[in-house]
Amino acid sequence: MARSPLHSRRQFLQYTALGGAFAGFSLPVLAAQTAPDFREILPGSMTRAGADFSNYGQPSAYEKKVIRWISANSEMTGNGVSWSPLHELQGTITPNGLHFERHHNGVPDIDPAQHELLIDGLVERPLKFTIDALKRYPQQSRISFIECGGNSNSSFRSKPIQTPAGYAHGLVSNAEWTGVAVKLLLEEAGLKPAAKWAIAEAADGASLNVSIPVDKLLDDAMLALYQNGERLRPENGYPVRLLLPGWEGIVNVKWLRQLRLQQTPAMTRDETSQYTDLMPDGTARQFSFEMAAKSLITSPSQGMTLPDNPGIYQVTGLAWSGRGKITRVEVSADGGESWVDADLQAPILDKAFTRFSLPWQWQGQYAVLQSRATDDSGYVQPSREQLIANRGRHGYYHFNAIISWEVYEDGYISHIYPD
Numbered sequence: 001m002a003r004s005p006l007h008s009r010r011q012f013l014q015y016t017a018l019g020g021a022f023a024g025f026s027l028p029v030l031a032a033q034t035a036p037d038f039r040e041i042l043p044g045s046m047t048r049a050g051a052d053f054s055n056y057g058q059p060s061a062y063e064k065k066v067i068r069w070i071s072a073n074s075e076m077t078g079n080g081v082s083w084s085p086l087h088e089l090q091g092t093i094t095p096n097g098l099h100f101e102r103h104h105n106g107v108p109d110i111d112p113a114q115h116e117l118l119i120d121g122l123v124e125r126p127l128k129f130t131i132d133a134l135k136r137y138p139q140q141s142r143i144s145f146i147e148c149g150g151n152s153n154s155s156f157r158s159k160p161i162q163t164p165a166g167y168a169h170g171l172v173s174n175a176e177w178t179g180v181a182v183k184l185l186l187e188e189a190g191l192k193p194a195a196k197w198a199i200a201e202a203a204d205g206a207s208l209n210v211s212i213p214v215d216k217l218l219d220d221a222m223l224a225l226y227q228n229g230e231r232l233r234p235e236n237g238y239p240v241r242l243l244l245p246g247w248e249g250i251v252n253v254k255w256l257r258q259l260r261l262q263q264t265p266a267m268t269r270d271e272t273s274q275y276t277d278l279m280p281d282g283t284a285r286q287f288s289f290e291m292a293a294k295s296l297i298t299s300p301s302q303g304m305t306l307p308d309n310p311g312i313y314q315v316t317g318l319a320w321s322g323r324g325k326i327t328r329v330e331v332s333a334d335g336g337e338s339w340v341d342a343d344l345q346a347p348i349l350d351k352a353f354t355r356f357s358l359p360w361q362w363q364g365q366y367a368v369l370q371s372r373a374t375d376d377s378g379y380v381q382p383s384r385e386q387l388i389a390n391r392g393r394h395g396y397y398h399f400n401a402i403i404s405w406e407v408y409e410d411g412y413i414s415h416i417y418p419d
């Protein structure tokens with residue numbers, strides 16, 4: 001058997017079946033402790049009645065550090081972001097209280113009974129919908145990520161920042177969204193042939209507005225009313241938001257109040273001076289909607305320390321693509337010299353998080369952990385060097401290059417740029 005420190009699932013099963021006689025060194029158990037002297041002492045929780053029930057559940061008191069990290073703009077109230085603690089989470093669904101946030105002017109307080117959504121402009125019949133009316137249309141559900149175009153932007157800097165994985169790359173979250181297909185409502189309003197763009201406007205203090213190609217609205221756009229089974233959180237657009245699966249955060253307009261059909265885009269602030277990509281030749285890329293394939297090892301990752309040396313660790317993380325499904329995630333423990341295919345956890349969904357994992361036998365040596373995603377368009381996540389060669393260093397949005405964690409001999413993990 002190869003002496004690679006990363007094991008495919010098959011090798012790993014063989015390894016455990018062989019009782020640990022693998023790669024020339026033996027390990028009787030993975031991480032459990034043997035319990036020769038186990039005695040029947042009842043834990044305290046079994047000796048008394050438990051606590052009262054609650055109307056709305058909260059996480060365990062022991063999970064207080066699993067929180068979003070807020071970086072608000074001190075010069076402008078209500079402007080800022082909060083990062084999802086991806087390094088503390090497992091599976092693929094982001095709990096509603098931990099979904100990342102990006103607000104241009106705070107979280108509005110909107111009474112759903114007062115809120116109305118208008119579809120007008122180049123349509124046969126301008127229509128107005130209350131939230132109750134929207135709830136009477138057929139509801140559809142889909143799991144989809146939303147990623148801010150500015151996610152991971154610190155990786156354009158010349159020095160790697162030492163921040164936990166989610167607090168540098170967690171302006172992305174994944175939820176099951178339920179609502180009404182935008183297509184249905186546009187068909188009801190009757191699109192005029194000249195209608196090529198819709199200007200989506202929000203009911204927040206920023207009156208945020210952006211232009212969206214009609215083709216996307218007719219494809220897989222949704223007016224989301226529910227998030228992971230419950231009504232949207234205020235922070236994520238209550239009572240209704242636009243969901244454009246796979247497209248950059250900014251066009252997923254929260255607190256949506258209007259879709260105005262036009263022939264041309266509106267050239268608003270957030271699609272000209274913001275959310276465009278300054279390229280090395282001085283031109284700016286505009287309407288770069290799709291979020292390209294990306295992956296992130298969430299554990300082990302920056303700030304963690306591997307407790308046992310040597311030891312077996314599960315390298316795990318998330319991969320996603322705004323173009324479709326993830327088809328492959330490779331993991332390297334030697335800074336990209338060699339790669340092993342990780343296991344992809346089912347279900348693997350279109351424009352949604354896919355969880356990958358791979359057992360790694362750390363022998364105490366210096367290591368550089370990386371992951372590289374491929375999607376079903378054939379696109380492969382680039383190295384940071386390749387990304388910067390293409391896009392230069394003046395960009396701010398759409399950083400999707402490989403992210404690297406270096407493991408020191410003492411088990412401590414930090415963020416590096418290997419190239």
Ligand SMILES: Nc1nc2c(c(=O)[nH]1)N[C@H]1C(S)=C(S)[C@@H](COP(=O)(O)O)O[C@H]1N2
Nearest residue numbers: 100101102103104148202236249250252254
């Ligand atoms: N009305 C409104 N919609 C908005 C924003 C906003 O500030 N106001 N921020 C946008 C940006 S930049 C992003 S990344 C996503 C973030 O969605 P979330 O806060 O639900 O994660 O919402 C988008 N929609």
Ligand SMILES: [Mo]
Nearest residue numbers: 148149249250
């Ligand atoms: Mo964003």
